Amino acid sequence: MKKCRLYNVIICIMLLFIILPICVGQGVPAKPKTESESESDKIDPYKISVNVSEVRLDVVVLDNKGRPITDLTAEDFEVYQDRRLQEV
Numbered sequence: 001m002k003k004c005r006l007y008n009v010i011i012c013i014m015l016l017f018i019i020l021p022i023c024v025g026q027g028v029p030a031k032p033k034t035e036s037e038s039e040s041d042k043i044d045p046y047k048i049s050v051n052v053s054e055v056r057l058d059v060v061v062l063d064n065k066g067r068p069i070t071d072l073t074a075e076d077f078e079v080y081q082d083r084r085l086q087e088v
Contacts, residue, residue, distance in 0.1 A: 057079065059072075059077065074088045075088075
């Protein structure tokens with residue numbers, strides 16, 4: 001019986017030495033400086049944000065003989081998306 005208790009005590013002490021460094025490393029995180037909090041609260045009055053969606057279509061038009069037609073403008077084309085005419 002004494003050997004069994006001795007082994008239990010040794011195992012507990014070994015577990016203590018294994019777990020102790022892990023527990024010590026888990027501290028409460030430090031609070032950030034008050035200066036950084038005040039900087040993040042500041043609003044930049046000159047910041048402008050714009051959301052723009054743009055699709056670029058490069059088009060090459062050829063005639064019956066394979067020569068490029070270069071005098072076309074955006075008004076010469078119709079662009080459809082989901083069967084709806086889109087503004088060019």
